[in-house]
Amino acid sequence: MAPRTMFEKVWADHAIGDDLLYIDLHLVHEVTSPQAFEGLRLAGRPLRRPDRTLATADHNVPTGPGQPDELSRAQLAALKRNCEQFGVPLYALGHARQGIVHVIGPELGVTQPGMTIVCGDSHTSTHGALGALAFGIGTSEVEHVLATQTLTQRRPKTMLISYQGALGIGCTAKDLILGTIAQIGTDGAGGHVVEYAGEAIRALSMEARMTVANMSIEAGAKAGMIAPDETTFAYLEGRPGVPPDFAAAVQRWRTLASDPDAGYDHTIVVDVPALAPQVSWGTNPGQVVPITGSVPEPRDDSDQRALAYMDLRAGTPMQEIAVDRVFLGSCTNGRIEDLRAAAEVVRGRRVAATVSAMVVPGSAHVKAEAEREGLDEVFRSAGFDWRGAGCSMCLGMNPDILAPGERCASTSNRNFEGRQGRGGRTHLLSPAMAAAAAVTGRLTDVRELVGS
Amino acid sequence: MKPVRVISGNVAALDRADVDTDQIIPKQFLKRIERSGFGEYLFWDWFREPGFPLNRIEFHGAPILAAGRNFGSGSSREHAPWALQDYGYEAIVAPSFSDIFRSNCTKIGLLPVELPEDAVRELLDRAPDAATIDLERLIVTLPSGREVAFEIEADARERLLNGWDEIALTEQRIVEIERYEAERERDGPNTLTV
Ligand code: SF4
Numbered sequence: 001m002a003p004r005t006m007f008e009k010v011w012a013d014h015a016i017g018d019d020l021l022y023i024d025l026h027l028v029h030e031v032t033s034p035q036a037f038e039g040l041r042l043a044g045r046p047l048r049r050p051d052r053t054l055a056t057a058d059h060n061v062p063t064g065p066g067q068p069d070e071l072s073r074a075q076l077a078a079l080k081r082n083c084e085q086f087g088v089p090l091y092a093l094g095h096a097r098q099g100i101v102h103v104i105g106p107e108l109g110v111t112q113p114g115m116t117i118v119c120g121d122s123h124t125s126t127h128g129a130l131g132a133l134a135f136g137i138g139t140s141e142v143e144h145v146l147a148t149q150t151l152t153q154r155r156p157k158t159m160l161i162s163y164q165g166a167l168g169i170g171c172t173a174k175d176l177i178l179g180t181i182a183q184i185g186t187d188g189a190g191g192h193v194v195e196y197a198g199e200a201i202r203a204l205s206m207e208a209r210m211t212v213a214n215m216s217i218e219a220g221a222k223a224g225m226i227a228p229d230e231t232t233f234a235y236l237e238g239r240p241g242v243p244p245d246f247a248a249a250v251q252r253w254r255t256l257a258s259d260p261d262a263g264y265d266h267t268i269v270v271d272v273p274a275l276a277p278q279v280s281w282g283t284n285p286g287q288v289v290p291i292t293g294s295v296p297e298p299r300d301d302s303d304q305r306a307l308a309y310m311d312l313r314a315g316t317p318m319q320e321i322a323v324d325r326v327f328l329g330s331c332t333n334g335r336i337e338d339l340r341a342a343a344e345v346v347r348g349r350r351v352a353a354t355v356s357a358m359v360v361p362g363s364a365h366v367k368a369e370a371e372r373e374g375l376d377e378v379f380r381s382a383g384f385d386w387r388g389a390g391c392s393m394c395l396g397m398n399p400d401i402l403a404p405g406e407r408c409a410s411t412s413n414r415n416f417e418g419r420q421g422r423g424g425r426t427h428l429l430s431p432a433m434a435a436a437a438a439v440t441g442r443l444t445d446v447r448e449l450v451g452s
Numbered sequence: 453m454k455p456v457r458v459i460s461g462n463v464a465a466l467d468r469a470d471v472d473t474d475q476i477i478p479k480q481f482l483k484r485i486e487r488s489g490f491g492e493y494l495f496w497d498w499f500r501e502p503g504f505p506l507n508r509i510e511f512h513g514a515p516i517l518a519a520g521r522n523f524g525s526g527s528s529r530e531h532a533p534w535a536l537q538d539y540g541y542e543a544i545v546a547p548s549f550s551d552i553f554r555s556n557c558t559k560i561g562l563l564p565v566e567l568p569e570d571a572v573r574e575l576l577d578r579a580p581d582a583a584t585i586d587l588e589r590l591i592v593t594l595p596s597g598r599e600v601a602f603e604i605e606a607d608a609r610e611r612l613l614n615g616w617d618e619i620a621l622t623e624q625r626i627v628e629i630e631r632y633e634a635e636r637e638r639d640g641p642n643t644l645t646v
Contacts, residue, residue: 016632019607020625024640032529034485045619054643060483071483078485089643110641122528122552136552138530139487140559140618148622150629154605156551186470187522191551220525222551241641284470284525302469395527397479416474416526418497 003259006227007158007193010133010256014116021153024115026145027101028055028088030079031397032120036143037082047086048149054110055083056091058100060397063360063387068398086146099363099389102126102331106210107365109239113228113253118145122217123331123413129206129213130236131228131256133193136217156193156222157265163198165272170447172341173208174333174411174430176200177215178278180270182288189221192266195258196226200272206235207337214332215413218285227257279318279443280415280428282306287415291318291433291445309417310425311405318443321427325408326357326438327420328384328431330394333411334362338431339370342411343378345435345449351383352441358385358400360392384438396421409437453561455615458586459542463595464511465579469520473532473553476524482531490531491538510580515542518575522546524553530560537562543585545592547572558608559618567592571600587613 004012014022026049033055040047047053057079060072068076076093083090091098097108102123105111113131118124120142127134141151161180181188194216201209209226216224233250236242243249276290283306289296295316298304307314312321328334328342339361351357359379361367367389370376376386393400394412402408402424411434412419415426427443436446481493498504505511517536523546524532533556536544543563557564565585567575574594575583581595587609592600604612611618622629 013636016625016628020622020628022629022632022637024638025643031482035487035530038485038487043619051642051644052640054646069483075483075485087644089646108641108646110643110646112641114638115640120528120530122526136528138528138533138552138556138559140530140556144619144622147619148626148629149633150622152607152618152622186525187548187550190522190548217526217552220522220550241643241646243639243641284472300469301467305468395474395479397482414472414474414526416472418478419474422478422497 003261005158005258005262005264006131006195006225006256007133010114010116011155013114016150019152019154020150021116022150023118023145024052025110025117026053027105027117027119027124028053029059029101029121030057030075031059032139033082033142034075034078035139036146037086039143040146045147047088047146050087052149053088055079055088056098056101056104057093059391059395061093061390062398063390063392063400066399072398096364099365100331100334100391102214103334103362103366106130107363109236109241112236112242113232114256118151123214125216125221125224126210126214126331128216128223128225129209130232131225131253133223133225135223157191159189159192159194159266159268160264161194161196161268161270163196163200163270163272165199166203167200167272168275170432170450171275171277172430172432173204173211175275175278176272177212178280178285178288178428179275181215181219181286182278183270184219184268186218186284186286187220189216189219192221194221194224196224201226202229205337206231207335210335211332215285218413228253277430277433277446279433281310281312281318283309283415283417285413285415285428289318291443293318319445320442322407322442323355323409323427323437324406325402326355326434327393327408327410327412328358328434329360329362329392330412331362332413333431334360334366336366336369338411339366339375342431342435343375345432345446346382346439347378349382349439351438354441355438357383357438358387360387361389364389393420395419409434409443453615453617456561456563456587456612458584459515459563460582460584461516462514462580462582463516463518463575464506464514465576466505466517466519467576470522470525471519472526473524473529474526476532477529477535482529487534488538490535491540494535494539513540514580515540516583516585517541517544518572518579519544519546521548523549525550528552530556533557533560533562545572545575558612561612561615563587563612565592565602567600567602
């Protein structure tokens with residue numbers, strides 16, 4: 001047989017004819033599903049595979065005290081009603097396993113190598129970190145999967161992003177992926193399934209790999225995948241969702257990696273040692289510079305508009321930019337290792353008087369784990385707000401939003417205009433960098449803090 | 453879904469690249485559980501900015517929206533195409549679209565048309581001058597009269613031309629799906645017993 005990429009193997013395993021793809025796992029949340037369930041009801045269709053469907057409430061849940069508004073309550077109630085009616089297991093608010101859909105999949109071990117996974121959410125690419133083919137879909141497609149457990153799909157193209165060399169001190173998976181998007185652009189991987197490979201990827205922990213795969217969509221990719229290896233198997237072992245015969249599953253998963261001579265439609269090389277910690281300056285995730293750099297000269301109308309929206313002037317050193325808020329959380333950087341990395345910087349320091357900072361764990365499980373380790377105390381005593389699990393200020397559907405004009409150092413994935421609140425200004429960065437910004441009150445090269 | 457064949461009429465111009473779905477329909481409107489009525493929230497913040505191009509009176513009522521590259525990037529929210537369609541657009545023309553947005557459009561009968569930069573430039577520069585999009589012939593006639601070909605997946609075109617329900621089409625292949633489940637399905641995680 002001709003050599004095949006990991007993507008090609010998973011695709012072939014799930015193709016029905018040349019245009020249907022079988023879906024192994026369908027993750028559901030409150031915001032993009034109500035119209036799909038309603039569609040099933042109107043057509044009198046059953047849900048084909050409740051045993052391959054899992055729901056949680058994350059986008060629109062409160063993470064602090066106080067009740068959700070009436071519309072939000074109605075949306076959460078609709079999810080509950082729909083899951084009951086169609087027999088879908090639901091991890092609702094208050095459940096010990098509730099959390100951001102892309103955090104709980106891997107955490108439960110229901111995300112496994114070689115699977116096809118979809119969700120009505122663009123960051124579904126996160127699950128590709130374990131060697132699954134995982135991508136976001138719209139509500140019509142959610143309904144299609146609920147009804148048929150398949151999707152009509154045309155085979156995407158393939159792209160290899162090859163990371164050469166190792167990450168420097170103070171640089172993380174977030175810097176790797178932000179640097180990549182800055183290099184190839186927000187549509188640089190459009191129409192492609194990306195495979196991330198190379199020394200720097202192999203060296204990443206499982207959770208750090210999720211940060212990389214998570215932001216595939218920010219480069220326009222259909223999905224992002226990382227070949228499963230010992231790191232993956234060790235992460236999965238013992239989790240509730242894994243196959244009972246784990247050893248046999250590992251044997252099967254070992255065959256998934258791309259064959260040595262497999263070809264890709266495109267290949268991109270990233271020079272990893274050249275990367276400093278990264279931070280975004282503009283209003284799309286490709287507008288990124290090293291923290292040691294300055295706000296760049298605008299090259300086009302988009303850049304001009306971004307500078308005006310962000311209230312920045314070309315030439316200003318990034319480290320002189322003061323922030324009002326710090327948000328630590330999201331499906332990109334809301335896992336336990338992210339909280340540990342931030343706590344490491346925060347320990348023994350205090351949040352600057354001019355800054356309001358919050359930590360929102362990615363899941364109830366992450367929150368409990370952090371509290372077991374005493375991280376909540378580290379954050380609280382430094383002046384951080386310690387919250388419940390959810391998407392929170394990553395998209396600001398709940399009351400956690402920026403006020404107009406406020407500037408935020410955020411570990412999330414999108415710096416679009418108004419993403420974190422109308423008129424709010426977002427700078428994307430890693431958890432350690434967010435922690436550094438919280439204690440100094442401005443964008444800061446974390447290497448200066450941890451070095452001292 | 454209503455069949456789509458020929459869309460003809462004025463062009464509204466939004467000469468911006470990377471228009472993301474957060475701009476098309478901001479998050480505060482995603483709390484609604486209905487599928488209709490999103491048009492009044494379209495470009496909510498941008499419509500409130502002085503000088504926003506789509507506020508220009510000559511663009512009102514245009515069935516075709518022309519925009520810059522990477523239109524519809526970001527979130528997978530289908531609320532974005534719902535809002536564009538509910539507002540009155542029948543087709544969006546751009547040099548490129550994000551994958552999810554493009555696919556979402558074809559599911560609801562909003563036609564995404566990818567044209568070369570120079571053709572989109574003509575539409576943007578001459579807007580509101582009218583254009584015609586013919587899905588049967590896969591041809592756009594620009595205001596100058598020049599005809600430009602475009603491509604769309606054959607199955608999506610067929611569905612759009614006939615207004616077919618995609619789920620009903622797949623249901624006709626239920627035997628194939630059952631055979632897959634019987635022969636090739638792996639022991640995946642059972643979400644009911646985790
Ligand atoms: S954390 Fe943000 S990006 Fe992730 S699923 Fe929630 S809203 Fe989407």
